[in-house]
Amino acid sequence: MEYKYFGGIMIYLPSVRSFILVFSSFLSLSTLSAPQYLDGHTLEPVQLTEKMQQIQPGTVLILGEMHNVPAISQQHVDILQALRDQGLKVSVGMEFFNYTDQMFVDQYRTGELSDEAFKSLINWGGYDFELYKRQILFPKSELGEWGLGINLSRAVTGAISKGGLDSLTEDQKKLLPPQFTLGRDSYRTRFFEAMGVTHPTPKLENYFVAQSAWDDTMAWQTVNFLKDHPDHVFVIIVGEFHVQYGGGLPDRLRTRMQAAGMNHPIQTVSQILTEGLTPEDIQKEITPSETEGARADYIILN
16 A cells, blocks of 8 residues: 655555656666666666756756655765756755745754754654755855755645635635646646546545645745746755656746746656566656656656
8 A cells, every 4th residue: 555645635545656757678677776867758878967967057957756765865965966066056945844944944954953853843754854854954055055945834735635725724825826826737637547536526626736736836936046046056856746747846837937037947857666567567657658748857767
């Protein structure tokens, strides 16, 4: 059985494969001993650190991940360091921290809060904190870099999941991004397919509203940051489903950038676990969609 968080509450998913990127048929899953990197459009092997050398100031790099996996955590740090080695300013946005908790994030980054105090103040739970602390501490304040919480409070998304937008208090509504918009139709379709639902009830529709609130809030916060820091590379670390096929966070980010008259490049990376999947499963999962294109610009296979 597999459980995932949607809109701040945990629900059962009958299949995890919708959330797993997989390996191409020309590689052997059973003998994987090191990460493999693919171009998501051509499915050809690439050296990801070399690709990072092509990243320009002002780029948003979205790292989709399967949570709580040590190998993936190290890959985050390797990518961040590859960007730093080019002399780029690297700021990091984290799905795991709410934008309303930025004061605590700042205090933690400056050493004013211990790990335990910080986790208590932000109500951390569910994941191994050790796998994410290096990412939020990676930006160097002396270089003008930032570590940011960019998500919406689970108190808000949880309320949406239970009772919809109309159930929010006035104070909760103020925390939503301006002109909040749901994710596109194809994203909604994949969301319910991943849940194993063909005809969602109004209750389940609330889950998608909450999911969309996460995406749109993270996009909103990213655009706000880039307005003031257009020369930074902004790396977002977020759950895998938010990134796939550009339908969640990337889509909302492009829409908000366009509305703000911005044209920052967006690159996406999907992190994947391949254990237990057949070559046929793998080929199906990494093959670009006929309607939505590549799953991501780059795919990391673990």
